[in-house]
Amino acid sequence: xxxxxxxxxxxxxEKDKEKKGLKKWMCxxxxxxxxxxxxxxxxxxxxxxxxxFRRKMWLNKTLYMMxxxxxxxxFLFTVVPVVMSFLLSFSYFNLLxxxxxIGWANYLALFLDDPIFITSIKNTLIIALITGPxxxxxxxxFAWLINELPNKLRAFITLVFYAPSISGSALxxxxxxxxxxxxxxxxxxxINWGLIREPITWLQDSAYILPIVIVVQLWMSLGVNxxxxxxxxxxxxxxxxxxxxxxGVKNRWQELWYITLPNMKPxxxxxxxxxxxxxxxxxxxxxxxxxxxxxxYAGHTIVNHLQDYGTTRYEMGYASAIATLLFISxxxxxxxxxxxxGRVGS
Amino acid sequence: xxxxxxxLDAESKNSSGKLSNKELKNERKSARIDSRPFxxxxxxxxxxxxxxxxxxxxxxxxxxxxxxxxALAGVLSALPLILTINNAFxxxxxxxxxxxxxxxxNPTLANFSDLGVALSSSIVPFSRYLFNTILITIxxxxxxxxxxxxxxxxxxxxxxxxxxxxxxxxxYSLMFPAAVTAIPNYIILNWLGMIDTYWAxxxxxxxxxxxxxxxKQFMGQISTSYIESAKIDGAGDFKIFWKIVMPLVKPxxxxxxxxxxxxxxxxxxxxxxxxxxxxxxxxxxxxIATAGPARQGTLAAVGLLMISVPIIxxxxxxxxxxxxxxxxxxxx
Numbered sequence: 001x002x003x004x005x006x007x008x009x010x011x012x013x014e015k016d017k018e019k020k021g022l023k024k025w026m027c028x029x030x031x032x033x034x035x036x037x038x039x040x041x042x043x044x045x046x047x048x049x050x051x052x053f054r055r056k057m058w059l060n061k062t063l064y065m066m067x068x069x070x071x072x073x074x075f076l077f078t079v080v081p082v083v084m085s086f087l088l089s090f091s092y093f094n095l096l097x098x099x100x101x102i103g104w105a106n107y108l109a110l111f112l113d114d115p116i117f118i119t120s121i122k123n124t125l126i127i128a129l130i131t132g133p134x135x136x137x138x139x140x141x142f143a144w145l146i147n148e149l150p151n152k153l154r155a156f157i158t159l160v161f162y163a164p165s166i167s168g169s170a171l172x173x174x175x176x177x178x179x180x181x182x183x184x185x186x187x188x189x190x191i192n193w194g195l196i197r198e199p200i201t202w203l204q205d206s207a208y209i210l211p212i213v214i215v216v217q218l219w220m221s222l223g224v225n226x227x228x229x230x231x232x233x234x235x236x237x238x239x240x241x242x243x244x245x246x247x248g249v250k251n252r253w254q255e256l257w258y259i260t261l262p263n264m265k266p267x268x269x270x271x272x273x274x275x276x277x278x279x280x281x282x283x284x285x286x287x288x289x290x291x292x293x294x295x296x297y298a299g300h301t302i303v304n305h306l307q308d309y310g311t312t313r314y315e316m317g318y319a320s321a322i323a324t325l326l327f328i329s330x331x332x333x334x335x336x337x338x339x340x341x342g343r344v345g346s
Numbered sequence: 347x348x349x350x351x352x353x354l355d356a357e358s359k360n361s362s363g364k365l366s367n368k369e370l371k372n373e374r375k376s377a378r379i380d381s382r383p384f385x386x387x388x389x390x391x392x393x394x395x396x397x398x399x400x401x402x403x404x405x406x407x408x409x410x411x412x413x414x415x416x417a418l419a420g421v422l423s424a425l426p427l428i429l430t431i432n433n434a435f436x437x438x439x440x441x442x443x444x445x446x447x448x449x450x451x452n453p454t455l456a457n458f459s460d461l462g463v464a465l466s467s468s469i470v471p472f473s474r475y476l477f478n479t480i481l482i483t484i485x486x487x488x489x490x491x492x493x494x495x496x497x498x499x500x501x502x503x504x505x506x507x508x509x510x511x512x513x514x515x516x517x518y519s520l521m522f523p524a525a526v527t528a529i530p531n532y533i534i535l536n537w538l539g540m541i542d543t544y545w546a547x548x549x550x551x552x553x554x555x556x557x558x559x560x561x562k563q564f565m566g567q568i569s570t571s572y573i574e575s576a577k578i579d580g581a582g583d584f585k586i587f588w589k590i591v592m593p594l595v596k597p598x599x600x601x602x603x604x605x606x607x608x609x610x611x612x613x614x615x616x617x618x619x620x621x622x623x624x625x626x627x628x629x630x631x632x633x634i635a636t637a638g639p640a641r642q643g644t645l646a647a648v649g650l651l652m653i654s655v656p657i658i659x660x661x662x663x664x665x666x667x668x669x670x671x672x673x674x675x676x677x678x
Contacts, residue, residue, distance in 0.1 A: 062583035063500040070497030071512070073553035078519045081530030088530070095533070138419075145416045155664055157416070159657070160424045166608055166660060167653040173426045176433070176642060183442050185429070219423065224556075224605060252404060273520055281523025288632075303525040310529040311617055323526045330522035 082327060088320035095314050106321035117322070119297050120305040123210060124280065127301065130214050132279035135221030136272060142222060143229035144256070158230065165223035174216050174289060178202035206298035209290045213299050216285055221278070225271030232267030236260055261344045268344065272337045280330050283307065302326055430653070433646030434458075441642050457643035461651075464634060464644055470623045472630065479627040482544055483610040486551040490606050491599050494557030495565075499587045501558075502565035503573060513562065519555040528617065535618060546618035547626075551610055557602050564598035565591060600663050608656045628652065 048058030057064070089106055093099035110117050146157050177185040180201035187199040202208045236259070241249075244259045261268070283303025286292075290299040293308065302322060310319035428448065433441060435453040465472035501509050531550055532541070540546045568591060576586045592599070614629040631648045634641055 060500075060504070060583070063504055063506070066496040066584065066587065067500050067506070070493045070553070070558060073493065073549060074497075074516070074519075074555070074558070076534060077531055077550045077553040078527060078555065079515060080534065081527035082519075084530040084533070085526065142416065142419065145412055157420060158664065159661065160420050162660065163427055163653070163657055164423060166656045167427065167430075167649075173430045173433070173646070173649060176645075177426065177429070183446065185446055188446050219426065222423070252408060273517075277521055277523045281525055283525060303523065306525050306528070310532075316529055316533070319529050323529065327522045327526045330526075331518065334521045 085320040085323045085327070088317050089324045091317045093316040093320075095316060099317065102317070106318050107325075109318070110321055110325070116297055116300065117302075117305055120300045120302050123297075123299065124282065124301045124303075126210060127214055127217060127282050128276075128279040131217045131221060131282070132275055135218055135279065136225070136275045138218065139222050139226040139271065139275075140229055140268075143226055143233055144260070146230060147233040158227075161222045162226060165220045165226075174212075175203065178208075178212055178289075180204060203290050204295050206294075206296040209286075209294055209298040213282070213286050213289060216289060217279070217282055220285070221275075223274075223278070225274045225278075228267050228271045228274075229264070232264035233260065235267075236263045265341060265344060268341050269338060272341060273334055276333050276337060277330060280326060280333070427653070430646055430649045433643065434650040436643065436646070438643055441646075457647040461634075461644045461647045464641070465630070468630070468633075470625075470630075472627075474623055475625060475627045475630040478544070478624060479611065482547050482613075482615075482626065483607055485544070486548045486610045487603055487606045489548060489552045490554060490557050491602050493552050494554075494602070495561040495592065495595070495599060496587065498558050498561035498565055499591055502562045503568070503570065503591075516555045516558050516562075520559060532617065540618075542619055542621045542624060544624070547610070547613060547615045551606065551613075554606070556605060560602055561595065561598055564595045568594050604656075604659055604663060607659060611656055612652075 044058060048054040088099060090101060090103060091099035092102050092105075142161055146154055146161070149157060179185075179187070180199060180203065182188055182191060182199045184199065184202070186202060187196075190196045191199065200208065202212060240259050240263065241255060244255060249255050249258060281303055283301050283306075286294060286299040286301055286304060287307075292304065293300055294304075303326070306319050306322045306326070309315045309322065425448075432448060432450045434457055435450045435455070437452060437454045437456055440447075440451060500506050501513055506512075527550075535541050535546050535549075538545075540549070572590055572594070573586055576590050581589070612628055613626060614632065615626050616629055619625055631645075631652065634644060634648060
């Protein structure tokens with residue numbers, strides 16, 4: 001191993017290359033193909049030598065080839081859809097006929113003729129304004145507290161807090177807890193303690209649907225962003241705390257504000273981004289808990305409205321207008337949050 | 347530090363004389379530790395710091411209040427899961443008891459056998475749903491990890507024209523909920539003729555932006571000298587990526603596997619898949635859920651089965667995972 005001559009190394013690898021993998025298969029398959037391939041390659045090589053830019057592209061061809069599969073899929077399923085939904089939002093499109101340009105009509109209809117959309121905006125805003133910041137705060141507080149625990153306990157507690165967000169299917173337990181008969185856990189405990197006399201129809205009562213959705217969303221909110229924050233806290237250099245103590249940091253709160261938070265700004269940003277897209281995207285939970293559509297549209301969110309027009313009524317232009325609004329508000333919120341987090345620790 | 351040095355000295359003195367088996371082992375151990383540069387010193391440093399750390403800026407009263415809060419929140423957070431686990435083993439009379447108890451008194455497996463009966467009576471055998479879910483989860487996860495990291499490597503380590511623009515797009519795509527692209531995705535999948543196939547669930551997942559983001563952030567931390575030395579040794583770009591970069595970022599792709607696995611495992615695909623024999627487990631299970639209160643026990647059994655897989659995966663790889671997320675912040 002130690003005595004490999006660097007000058008000789010490429011020669012050896014050239015020989016090895018000829019015997020291995022794809023080329024070996026090609027040789028065996030047809031020498032004709034191989035000569036054709038070599039010819040093409042030489043031609044490309046010659047062509048690439050004409051300008052430095054081409055040469056650079058040709059030499060890095062493997063890198064570009066590696067990027068192509070993801071780039072194609074990413075453009076096909078993320079970039080193109082966003083552009084498409086923007087364009088479709090100015091049209092009437094029902095999947096059967098070709099889209100027809102109708103200008104701002106969809107947006108006007110959304111805000112002027114669609115009281116359910118206004119309800120859904122209201123619900124989404126309530127859910128997002130409560131679960132967004134609160135979920136983010138909870139993620140951070142728990143991550144911060146967990147970070148001070150001894151190692152083995154920490155692993156266990158992390159699982160306890162993280163498990164709800166894994167458990168997409170365990171949502172069913174909440175419908176059992178808030179079942180409307182006396183066997184539902186919430187009802188039976190309340191009756192048992194003498195707080196209520198008759199069972200409350202939690203998920204069929206428009207007064208209770210939204211609060212329950214918020215509770216469940218908060219319960220599930222310690223997800224990827226929570227893990228990010230834990231990891232960010234782990235990554236803070238311990239010696240900074242000692243230095244801070246020498247420089248006059250007196251208690252854990254000052255330590256948090258002046259040392260911990262500024263040190264984990266990137267993680268704070270990343271988890272804020274995920275939190276925003278998560279809390280604006282609430283929709284599956286309301287469907288699972290309160291049904292679709294929920295009683296009196298009490299739990300109807302923008303995403304529910306989008307699904308309603310997109311997947312049951314097939315009014316794609318209208319649904320695209322909703323999607324575009326959702327996209328724009330997510331981006332604006334993110335810009336705002338990034339500014340706020342930029343000020344942390346100053 | 348001095349203590350440890352003394353220990354090492356004592357061991358080295360022993361090695362000159364006669365050695366018992368145990369001492370020989372000890373000596374080997376210490377030799378192994380010695381072979382890693384700075385290993386001793388760094389471990390000593392960590393010890394010293396962690397001892398001191400507890401004393402800095404912490405009061406016992408504050409600790410107590412905060413940890414009581416943590417414990418209370420932990421119980422609240424775990425309660426639904428505890429209920430799920432216990433309900434799965436409760437017989438029917440205990441499920442509908444008034445007042446209910448949280449913990450199971452007479453555990454049975456009746457719910458699981460009921461689940462078996464319920465599933466065997468459906469038109470499409472349950473094994474088919476399970477096969478669909480496992481296939482989609484595995485192909486989607488492996489595909490996403492490989493494709494996304496293949497794209498992340500050039501972006502992280504080379505100056506690709508338009509590279510920062512592409513990465514900016516990826517960051518933006520993290521910012522909005524997936525519902526925004528759902529309808530155009532349906533139209534595109536329809537054009538490609540992929541509705542009612544496994545690809546309808548796999549391809550959008552492979553194209554998700556979380557993987558590229560994570561892998562790129564992590565690959566950016568790798569020292570370029572690894573790549574340069576591999577190049578001098580005659581390795582091609584793909585070989586460097588596969589044999590050198592990927593092993594170095596193992597924690598990153600383990601994290602990614604867990605995150606993608608989890609979301610595919612819970613996906614129900616009702617929007618893109620309409621054929622019954624192509625549907626996923628979570629869809630079949632949600633159908634069971636609609637059958638009403640008589641199926642409560644079965645439902646709990648189902649819930650337990652469904653969450654146990656991702657939770658076990660999480661436990662197995664937790665330590666690797668948290669390490670990754672620290673590198674994944676957005677840098678400006």
